[in-house]
Amino acid sequence: MKIAVVSPISWRTPPRKYGPWEQVASNIAEGLIESGHDVTLFATRDSITKGKLEYVCPRGYSEDSELDPKVEECLHISHLMEQSSKFDLIHNNFDFLPLTYSGLIKTPMVTTIHGFSSQKILPVYKKYNPIGNYVSISDSNRSLELDYVATVYNGINTGEFTFQAQPKDYLLYFGRIHPDKGTYESIQIAKQSGRKLIISGLIQDQGYFENKIEPYLNEKDVVYVGNSGPVERDKLLGEAVALLHPIGFEEPFGLSVVESMLCGTPVIAFNKGSMPELILDGKTGFLVNSIPEAVESINKIKFIDRKFCREYASEKFSRQKMIEGYLEVYRKVLKAKK
Amino acid sequence: MKIAVVSPISWRTPPRKYGPWEQVASNIAEGLIESGHDVTLFATRDSITKGKLEYVCPRGYSEDSELDPKVEECLHISHLMEQSSKFDLIHNNFDFLPLTYSGLIKTPMVTTIHGFSSQKILPVYKKYNPIGNYVSISDSNRSLELDYVATVYNGINTGEFTFQAQPKDYLLYFGRIHPDKGTYESIQIAKQSGRKLIISGLIQDQGYFENKIEPYLNEKDVVYVGNSGPVERDKLLGEAVALLHPIGFEEPFGLSVVESMLCGTPVIAFNKGSMPELILDGKTGFLVNSIPEAVESINKIKFIDRKFCREYASEKFSRQKMIEGYLEVYRKVLKAKK
Numbered sequence: 305m306k307i308a309v310v311s312p313i314s315w316r317t318p319p320r321k322y323g324p325w326e327q328v329a330s331n332i333a334e335g336l337i338e339s340g341h342d343v344t345l346f347a348t349r350d351s352i353t354k355g356k357l358e359y360v361c362p363r364g365y366s367e368d369s370e371l372d373p374k375v376e377e378c379l380h381i382s383h384l385m386e387q388s389s390k391f392d393l394i395h396n397n398f399d400f401l402p403l404t405y406s407g408l409i410k411t412p413m414v415t416t417i418h419g420f421s422s423q424k425i426l427p428v429y430k431k432y433n434p435i436g437n438y439v440s441i442s443d444s445n446r447s448l449e450l451d452y453v454a455t456v457y458n459g460i461n462t463g464e465f466t467f468q469a470q471p472k473d474y475l476l477y478f479g480r481i482h483p484d485k486g487t488y489e490s491i492q493i494a495k496q497s498g499r500k501l502i503i504s505g506l507i508q509d510q511g512y513f514e515n516k517i518e519p520y521l522n523e524k525d526v527v528y529v530g531n532s533g534p535v536e537r538d539k540l541l542g543e544a545v546a547l548l549h550p551i552g553f554e555e556p557f558g559l560s561v562v563e564s565m566l567c568g569t570p571v572i573a574f575n576k577g578s579m580p581e582l583i584l585d586g587k588t589g590f591l592v593n594s595i596p597e598a599v600e601s602i603n604k605i606k607f608i609d610r611k612f613c614r615e616y617a618s619e620k621f622s623r624q625k626m627i628e629g630y631l632e633v634y635r636k637v638l639k640a641k642k
Numbered sequence: 643m644k645i646a647v648v649s650p651i652s653w654r655t656p657p658r659k660y661g662p663w664e665q666v667a668s669n670i671a672e673g674l675i676e677s678g679h680d681v682t683l684f685a686t687r688d689s690i691t692k693g694k695l696e697y698v699c700p701r702g703y704s705e706d707s708e709l710d711p712k713v714e715e716c717l718h719i720s721h722l723m724e725q726s727s728k729f730d731l732i733h734n735n736f737d738f739l740p741l742t743y744s745g746l747i748k749t750p751m752v753t754t755i756h757g758f759s760s761q762k763i764l765p766v767y768k769k770y771n772p773i774g775n776y777v778s779i780s781d782s783n784r785s786l787e788l789d790y791v792a793t794v795y796n797g798i799n800t801g802e803f804t805f806q807a808q809p810k811d812y813l814l815y816f817g818r819i820h821p822d823k824g825t826y827e828s829i830q831i832a833k834q835s836g837r838k839l840i841i842s843g844l845i846q847d848q849g850y851f852e853n854k855i856e857p858y859l860n861e862k863d864v865v866y867v868g869n870s871g872p873v874e875r876d877k878l879l880g881e882a883v884a885l886l887h888p889i890g891f892e893e894p895f896g897l898s899v900v901e902s903m904l905c906g907t908p909v910i911a912f913n914k915g916s917m918p919e920l921i922l923d924g925k926t927g928f929l930v931n932s933i934p935e936a937v938e939s940i941n942k943i944k945f946i947d948r949k950f951c952r953e954y955a956s957e958k959f960s961r962q963k964m965i966e967g968y969l970e971v972y973r974k975v976l977k978a979k980k
Contacts, residue, residue, distance in 0.1 A: 372762035374712075375738070379766060382742035400713070404720035408746035424710035428717060 305634065308358075308391040308411075309333040310346045310398045313380050314373075315364040317347035321531045322480070322506040323364070324559050325418045328441075328458050329397040335459065335627040344391070346384045358383065377401060385409055393634055400428040403436060412641050414439060414633055416456070419556040420447070437637045439630075442578035445556035453633050457581075458557050459626025460617075464534060465566035467614045468542035474500040475602070476544035476569070478537070478560045480508040481517060486550035486574065488516045491526055493548055493572075493598045500524070501548070504540055506531045542567035546589070546605050549573035550598060558582055565589070565617035568610035572601050582621075588613045643972065646696075646729040646749075647671040648684045648736045651718050652711075653702040655685035659869045660818065660844040661702070662897050663756045666779075666796050667735040673797065673965040682729070684722045696721065715739060723747055731972055738766040741774060750975050752777060752968075754794070757894040758785070775975045777968075780916035783894035791971050795919075796895050797964025798955075802872060803904035805952045806880035812838040813940070814882035814907070816875070816898040818846040819855060824888035824912065826854040829864055831886055831910075831936045838863045839886070842870045842878055880905035884927070884943050887911035888936060896920055903927070903955035906948035910936050920959075926951045 309332055315323030318330035326347070333345045333353055343355035349362045360379045365371040381402050388394060388409040396402045396415040406413045414437045420426065426447065429436065433450055440446045440455045475497075477490040487503060494501035503526070507513045520526045532540060541547065547564035554577035561571050561582050571589035573579045585591045589608070590601035619625070647670055653661030656668035664685070671683045671691055681693035687700045698717045703709040719740050726732060726747040734740045734753040744751045752775040758764065764785060767774065771788055778784045778793045813835075815828040825841060832839035841864070845851045858864045870878060879885065885902040892915035899909045899920050909927035911917045923929045927946065928939035957963070 370762075372760065375763055375766055378739055378742040379769065382745065386745045401716055404716040405743060405746065407720065407724045408743065422710065424708075425713055428713055431717065 306342045306344075306390065306392045307336055307634070308344050308346060308384060308388070308394045309336070309355075310381075310384055310394060310396045310402060311351070312398050313348050313361045313364055313376055314366045315348075316367070317345065317351040317353070319364075321533050325397055325399075326364075327559065328416075328418065331459055331461060331623050331626065332395065332397065332630060334461070335623040336630070338623075339627055339631070346380065358387075381405060393638065395630070395634075400425050403428055403432040406432060406435060412637050413437065414453070414630075414637055416441065417445070417450075417556075419445065437633070439633055441557045442581050444554065444578045444581060453636055454629060456626055456629035456633065457621055458559060458562070459623040459629075460559070460562055460566060460621055461623050462566055462618050464538065465563055466538055466542055467566075467568045467611070469568065469610060471545050471569065471610075472543040474502050474544055476540055476547050476564075477501060477503045477505070478532075478541065478547060478564070479505045479549075481505050481513045482508045483512055483516075484551060484553040484555075486548070486552055487512070489550035489552075489574075489595055489598075490548040491517070491520050492595050493550065493602075494526065495520075496595065496599045497602045499545070499602065501526050502540060502544070503528045504530065504532045504537070537563070538567065541569055544569045546602065547571045548598070549579070550592075550595070551576055551579070553577065555579070561589075562617050562621045565613040566621075568614045570605060570608040570610070570613055572598050572605075574598075584616060588616050644680045644682075644728065644730045645674055645972070646682050646684060646722060646726070646732045647674070647693075648719075648722055648732060648734045648740060649689070650736050651686050651699045651702055651714055652704045653686075654705070655683065655689040655691070657702075659871050661704075663735055663737075664702075665897065666754075666756065669797055669799060669961050669964065670733065670735065670968060672799070673961040674968070676961075677965055677969070684718065696725075719743060731976065733968070733972075738763050741766055741770040744770060744773060750979050751775065752791070752971055752975055754779065755783070755788075755894075757783065775971070777971055779895045780919050782892065782916045782919060791974055792967060794964055794967035794971065795959055796897060796900070797961040797967075798897070798900055798904060798959055799961050800904055800956050802876065803901055804876055804880055805904075805906045805949070807906065807948060809883050809907065809948075810881040812840050812882055814878055814885050814902075815839060815841045815843070816870075816879065816885060816902070817843045817887075819843050819851045820846045821850055821854075822889060822891040822893075824886070824890055825850070827888035827890075827912075827933055827936075828886040829855065829858050830933050831888065831940070832864065833858075834933065834937045835940045837883070837940065839865070840878060840882070841866045842868065842875070844869045875901070876905065879907055882907045884940065885909045886936070887917070888930075888933070889914055889917070891915065893917070899927075900955050900959040903951040904959075906952045908943060908946040908948070908951055910939050910943075912936075922954060926954050 311317040311329035317326040345353040349359040361376040365373045385405045388411040394413040416439045479485040575591040583589045649655040649667035655664040683691040687697040699714040726749040732751040817823040913929040
């Protein structure tokens with residue numbers, strides 16, 4: 305099958321550090337290539353793929369403030385659309401903008417909805433619902449106003465995450481520094497349980513960081529290590545007693561949650577969004593509803609079998625599993641077109 | 643001829659007050675209708691036309707902060723593009739985004755470049771140069787990197803501007819409150835010439851207004867009257883001794899400059915951008931290079947024949963003249979297509 309995989313261009317594909325949509329688009333492209341498909345990745349010029357690379361934008365616009373996102377985005381998308389007839393299928397991981405070109409081309413397009421940044425973008429998805437072939441990344445993230453071909457969980461290259469049977473003594477927060485992600489709550493949980501906390505992530509909300517996070521930071525028990533790349537991420541996740549994930553929003557998926565389990569590290573998460581679909585409560589972590597519940601669950605963390613966390617995540621969220629899911633979606637869509 | 647005229651959706655078409663691109667798009671649509679053409683205006687739902695109106699966006703997104711500009715814009719454009727085959731020609735007044743869809747449709751598109759908001763948008767125009775059929779609104783605004791079918795000056799419905807033989811005693815600043823437009827310089831010119839200044843316009847740069855303009859305002863000799871609609875505009879322009887237009891940028895066109903001359907009011911402008919194409923120096927105003935030169939020219943304003951200003955502007959910048967220009971462009975483009 306000749307497939308065009310469209311990645312966002314906020315970051316390189318795969319991202320150097322942060323960039324979850326680019327990461328998943330990369331996993332899809334490389335997984336399809338491994339399965340023998342003819343894949344063209346539409347991403348930034350500095351992106352890396354074993355397939356063909358098509359680009360307009362030199363770098364991610366979040367990595368170069370000289371670039372105008374609106375200009376780069378529409379040129380990126382039109383570059384794909386103008387050669388759409390070369391492909392059997394387009395797999396859009398970009399968000400809503402490509403949908404508005406999709407009525408002008410003949411090649412069917414599958415769109416993975418990686419999340420709704422706001423309810424304001426829903427009208428685009430509603431308009432293109434009849435031809436959108438939407439895929440949700442968790443059942444919880446589905447909009448009742450849209451039709452979906454399937455839910456396909458994000459799949460991860462399990463080889464990039466090393467199982468660690470014996471952790472060190474710290475708790476880990478891993479993600480954007482933003483109220484949605486619960487950085488502040490993680491600090492409270494760590495403090496109340498008398499444990500060290502390591503914080504890793506991109507500062508997305510500067511005011512939040514300065515007011516709610518920075519005052520707690522030191523070199524001893526609440527340590528901020530910045531934004532981490534793949535190697536550091538593997539080590540940080542693997543050596544943690546548990547990953548704290550006390551989110552304040554209905555998170556569509558949590559890549560770090562799955563990555564943590566792949567390293568054998570259980571996850572203590574607020575029970576919101578996709579968390580019950582990702583974590584087996586009491587088996588690969590704990591689903592809790594408050595800071596005290598989270599603190600309590602830390603006392604039970606020793607009963608979690610780290611090996612089982614790895615096995616569970618490898619089985620359910622592998623790249624291969626995701627590719628099987630998408631190939632089934634592609635077959636359905638191509639069959640419906642005939 | 644069946645023509646789709648595409649307007650921006652920042653404001654209603656025509657705008658209630660500020661909204662120059664929407665104003666010109668309206669003038670084009672209504673002028674074409676008057677010439678007997680079958681026109682569909684793509685604009686906001688509350689827009690007004692004697693032709694057919696097509697819309698997605700309920701209101702201008704600058705008039706309703708609940709609207710997401712990116713969402714509204716791409717839905718607005720795709721709504722047009724998906725029915726492009728109904729038209730002989732599309733006349734794009736929207737800026738660069740429609741160009742990125744134009745390679746996917748068969749109907750030829752003419753794009754009036756109403757200005758380059760930044761050099762960063764030039765790559766889009768360069769990519770679509772072979773099919774863009776670009777029109778400049780002044781010779782001065784042409785990019786050397788692009789090809790143009792013609793320059794067509796913006797045309798105005800002369801009936802909306804009343805000739806005033808005898809002005810009152812004030813100088814007028816009419817335009818966005820922004821450093822580019824020279825609000826501050828206008829105050830200095832008025833003060834140094836001992837004349838009253840009336841300022842009308844949308845506050846586009848709040849910091850500039852608070853720091854550089856507001857300290858001078860009073861109810862006597864530097865009076866700010868807010869943003870003006872058509873009726874007040876006609877009166878303000880007509881009763882002024884002169885319009886001050888000491889711009890700080892290469893302005894592609896100055897609607898208020900032409901509107902002022904239509905009322906018989908001469909214009910004192912800094913000699914930049916399109917100004918020498920709009921103003922006959924010494925005849926319909928003065929092209930100057932500094933505040934002292936502007937002050938000096940006010941002493942000569944009594945020698946300007948207000949009737950000639952009206953005649954000159956009516957001849958050169960009428961809606962009819964603009965429509966003739968565009969019809970020639972359309973014919974060229976349609977002929978080249980065959």
